[in-house]
Amino acid sequence: IGKNIIYKKEVTSTQALAHDMARNDASEGTLVVADYQQKGKGRLGREWHSPPGTGLWFSLILRPDIPPQKAPQLTLLTAVAVTEGINKAAGIEAQIKWPNDILIDGKKTAGILTEMQSEPDRVQAVIVGIGININQQPEHFPELLLSKATSLSIAKENKIFSRAKVIAAILERYEDWYYQYLIDGFEQVRKRWEELAVTIGKEITATTVTKTVEGLAQGITEDGVLLLKKKDGQIEHIYSADIH
Ligand code: BTN
Incomplete structure (x- = not known):
């Protein structure tokens, strides 16, 4: 994961670029990452605020040999890997809110958008988009988001994090979980997801x-x-x- 890296200073959306590259045979594990997205895509047609240089905006191209109806499992796997990566890199207790928001102190700090290119019985590519608020300060967030959104920096007394270290920690956790999942299936991921989830038991x-x-x-x-x-x-x- 992440051996082939496409880095752009500015894109419309890493997700759109990763889709194009996947259609043009980009290999499994290709990472598309940008400093700034003009039009970041969120779930349910929402926009994802992606100001320059403050957060991590990236998409991964995966080519798992699974039927299309199992692709949602990869969203949960991604939530586990991102949460573990954040916790490790930042020393923070991030948690998952169902289905796949990542929260710190009850506010959203990362989001995941999983999309796929598929034939009826076979996945051609899964494009996993991950957005993480890292070094934003309160003034970087639009007024409406402030009550619901946070960043690693806000959660950790305005400390400035190395985005490279955070993405490295996430990709390291991703690689572990992804290959274990391909070999052993979903059950371990499901258990770990439940441990990290704030939702369960409430x-x-x-x-x-x-x-x-x-x-x-x-x-x-x-x-x-x-x-x-x-x-x-x-x-x-x-x-x-x-x-x-
Ligand atoms: C959500 O709505 O919670 C999902 C947000 C996903 C945002 C990421 S940022 C990198 C990738 N490129 C996009 O345009 N969206 C995803």
Whole structure:
């Protein structure tokens, strides 16, 4: 992972560039990283604020031999690797909020966007986009984000981190988890995800497109589906939701 590195000072989005490169046969493990994204992409069509030189904005090209329906497992694997990398490089207790936000002190410090290029029964490439707020100070965040977002620096008394060291720590954890996953499957990843998750074991409210469900977050399935135990004892499967 990261042996082939494409570095750009400025791009529209590392995710878009990685998609193009994957269509043009870029090899597994190719890393596309930029100092600044003019139009960073977040999940659910949102924009990802990517100011110059402050954070880590990168995309990885993977070519796992798995069926398309297992690709979401890689999102959870990525959350585990990024959380462990941050914890190791910064000495911080970051945690995962389902499905794949990474929080410090309850505020979002990193996000993951997993997309794939596939045929009906075969993954051609998975493009994993990772954005991490590293050295931003409060004035770097748009007003609206301040109550919800943080950076490693804000969490660690304004210390300035080496972005190179943080990405190196993450790629090192990534390589370990990814190759173990290809050999042994998802179960170890699932267990570690649950250990690092702030969501599990808590009373939460999940707002889906159609309804709001309250219950105790019990864990995740093989596919990353959240299991919620409601007051009446029934287990609800949550596929996609905002949770509090
Ligand atoms: C989220 O909404 O939480 C996911 C954010 C993902 C942002 C990263 S930054 C690097 C890569 N390039 C993009 O345009 N988006 C992802």
